[in-house]
Amino acid sequence: MAQGKRIAVFSMTPLFPEMVMGGGQAQLKKVALHLGELGHKLTILSTRREDSQAPFRWHENVEILPCLRFKQPYPEPYFTPLYHIANAMRAVGAAIDAADVHYSHDGGLIFPYVYQRKPTVISLRSIIYPETMQCAFLFQGDAWILPSEHTRDSYHAAVAPFAPAVSERMQAIHNGFDWDFFQYTPPKGIFEVIPRRLSEHPILLFPHRPEAAKGIYEVVQIARKLVYERDWRDLRVLVPRWLDADTAPANRDYYAKLRQTIHEAALDDIFYFHDWINEVHIAEYYSLADATLCIGSCVETFGNTVFESLGCGAPVIAARVATYRDLLPDEHIHRVDYGDMDAATDIADDLLRARQRAPAATLAYLRDNFSLEKMVARYADVIVNARKLPPLHYQVPRLDENTRYRLAPWCYVSAGRGIFHDFRSDYAQNKALLRIAEAKPDGFAGADVDAKSLYTWLDEGYVVPMPRHDSEGLPK
Template identity: 30%
Template sequence: MRIAAISVAPVFSEYVIGGSQKILVDMATGLKNRGHDIQIWCTGTDAHDGDFEISEVPVHPDLKLRGSFPATHQVSPVALARTSDVLKKAADWADRVYLHADAIYLRHALLGTDIIRSIHDYVYEEALVSTLSLPANVTVVPSEYLKNCIEVTVALSGRTSIEPIIVVPNGIEVPDSLPSPKLPAGISAREESDLILLFPHRPEATKGVREAILTAVKVQEIRNEQNVRLLIPAYPPGSNFDDAAGSPQEILALAEELGGSDTVELHEWLSPAEMPGYYAAGDVTLCLGSFVESFGLVPVESLANGTPAVCARVGGFRQFDDFDAIRLVEYGNTLASAHAVVGVIVPMPNPSRDEELRSGREKITERFSLEVMVSEFESVITKFLPGERKISLAGNGRLELAPWCEVQDDRIYDDYAAASVQFPELTQALESGNGFVLSDPLLLSASLDAEVRFAVDRGILIPEFVFVKT
C-alpha cells in the first residue's frame, strides 16, 4: 500500500527532536520493511537541503510551514498556498494518508482522502484544535490516558459524535544485553565518586529543567560524599523546533540562580544511535516537569538501557506506577524527588536493584514492543476503517474525576493546571464511590456540595459520558 505520512514537525536525517518524531521514524521504517511504499512529507527548515532517506524511507521536506511550535502555520499566504499544493499531490499519490500528530489545517487539500491521524502532545493548540475541529477516519494515540482526555474534551465541547480512537502504545527495542556506557563528546569521564543524573529532554521549562536542577542540588546535599553531575542537552544549531526551549546561556544562568553551577553540564544534542550508551552512562534519569506527557518515552528508554528513572506523577507517567525502577513523585516536591533518586540508586534488600531493573526491562518487552507497535499501526492504516461513535450523557446524575486529574491523599492534582487543590471531603467521596460522586446537592452535605461545585467549575469533575458505535 502507498502511504503518505505527513508531519508538521520537521524530520532530520542525523538526529530526532522529541519522542513523537522517533515514533514516526520507527513506524515508517517498520512499514517499509513490511513491503509498504511509505514516504514522509514534513516541514522544511534551513537545515534541510532537498529530499533524503531514513532507512530507505524517502523524506520530502516540502511543507512551507514554520517548523516550530506553537503557531506552526504562521507563515505567508503564498507559503500556505504552496503547502496546500504539496499536500494535494501527496494525497493524490497515496492510497492512505497518515497525519502524524495531525495539525494539518489545510483539510481542503485532502478532500476525498481516507485520513488516519495520530495525536501525541495534547498541550499544543495544534493538537487540541485538530481533535475538536478537523475530521479524520481514525485517531491513534499512545495511551489510554490520552484516549480518555480526547474523548472527554470532545464531549465537553458539545460535539455529538467522534471517530474511533485506537490506543497503540509507543514501542521500543529492548537490547538483549545492556549497552556500554558512553558519555557525550566534551563531557569529562566518570570519576569513582560521581553520581550522574540525566535530563534527556528538550531543554524547555515544562519538561522540568528547573525541577531537575533543584533536585540535583538537593541530592548533592544528601550525598555530600559524592560528586553530583546533571547532564542537559542543548538543541542542535538551527533546529528551532520549540520556541519555549531555553538557550544554553539561559540554562546556565538558571543553574547559577538555583545554586547548581557546579552541577549542571551541557552537551550536544545526541542522535538516536547514541542514546543507549548515554542512558547506560547515567545513574538515574530525571523526568520531573509539569509537561503533560501523553505516554512518557524517556523513562521507558532509560530503563530498557539499564538506568532507573524518577518521574513526576503527571499525565502518561502515571501508567508506570507498577514499575519498581521508575519511581513516581508528586510534581514540584523537590525533597521527595531527591529522596527517590537516592532510594533508587541504593540496592534494596528485597527486591534488589538488579532485580528491579530486570523486572522493568521484561515489562517493557511485554507492553511496549516495537514490533507490536508497527503491527498495530499497519492494521489501523491498511485495514477497514470503522464509522463514528455517538456521544451522549450517561444520565445517571453522577460526576467523575476528569482523566487529567489524580487524587493524591486529600488533594487532587490537575495536569493542565500543574497544581493540586485540597478537597478533604470530595477525595473521600470519590474513594468510597469508586471514582464517582453524585451531582444532586440535595443528596450531599453542604460542605461536600461546595467542594463538588468548585471542582466542576475547575474542570476537575465532569459528567459521565457514553460513547456508542452508530
C-alpha cells in the same frame, strides 16, 4: 502479499536522515520503516528547516520531502505567512489525492477538507499544543490512534460530548522499543559528545528538550539538596542543549535563565551542558547514568525517556503526572508526587549510593509489554486497513438535570495532598470535591452537589460531563 499501498504521511515536525528531535519522530520512523519493509510506498511531507531541505529516504520505499513552510522553531507552527499555509495545504492535498490512504502523525493538519476524500488515520501525540487540540475538536478521520490510555481518556472526555461516535474510532497503541538497542551499552562513542572524565562521577540525567515544564528547575532543587545536604560534591547532572539553543531567541533566553539559576544555587560545577544526543549514542548515554529524572509537570502523552532509560539499566524517578502515573507498575519505577522535592531527593540519594541497574524483572516486563514489533504491527494494521467512514456528526451538548459527571481523567487523588490537576500542576484541597470523587469514582449526578460548586469544578476542569453512552466504555 497483495500489492503495496501508497501512503501519504503528514509530519508537522521536521525530520532528518539520522537525528530525531523527539519521541514522536522516533516512533514515526519505526512505523514508516516497517511499512516500507512490507512493500508499501510512503511519501512523507515534513516541515522544512535550514538543516533539513533536500529530499532523502529512510528506506527505498520511504521518501521524505521537507517542503512545508511552517514556522520554525516550534511552537506556533501556523505563525507563518498565509501563503505558506496555502502552499502546504496544496502540497499535502495533492499527495493525499495520489495515495490510497493518508496517515497524519503527531497532529497539526487542522483542515479536515484536505484529507476527507481518502481513508485517514490520525495519531495525536500531545494534549497541550494548540494545533493538536484543534485537530482533535475538528477530527474527521477514520481511525484515531493515541499513545496511552491517559491521552485517549482525556481526549474522549473533551471531544465525545460533541461527537458521541468518536469513541468507536479511538484506540490506544503504546509506543514500542527495540530492546536489543535500548539495553546497557558500554559507553564509548558517547565520549565524542561529552568528556570521558564525567564517567568517573555519579551521574543524573535530564534528557529533555528546553521546556520549563519538563522539570529542569525541580532538578536544580534536587541537585542542591544532594550536594549541600547529602554531601554529593562530585555529582554531575548532564543536560543536552537543544538544536536551536544558540539561534532561537526563546531557547537562548531559556538557557540564559537556567544558567543564572544554576549559578545562584552554587551548582556551576555540577551541571554539564552538551550537544544534543543523536540516535547512535543514546543507549550509551543512558548507560552512563545512575538515574534519570522525569519530575516535571509536563503532561506527557507517553514519555519515551522513562522506557529508554530503564531499558539501558538506568533507574527512573518520575512525578505522578499524566501517563507517568500508571503506564508502569510501581515495582519498575520510582514515583513521587509532583513537587515533593524531599521524596525525590531521598530516592536519588538511595540510587546514587546503591549504583544498581534496573533489575531483570523490569527488563523482562518492558520486553513483554512494550515491544517494537507489536507496536509497528498494530500501526500497520490500522493504517493499511483503514476504510472511508461517513463524516462524524458534531453537536453542541447541553447540560441538564440528567447529566452525570466524574473526576476528569487528568486529575487524581493524592493521599494527604488533595486532588492533583495535570494542566494546573497543583493540588486542590476542596473537601466536597475530594469526598465525592472518592465516594463515586464512576460518576455522580449534578443534583448530588450544589450548583455553584459544580459550575466551579466544571469551569476549572476538575470534573467532566459524561456522554450519555459513556457506560459502554472505550475500545482498548
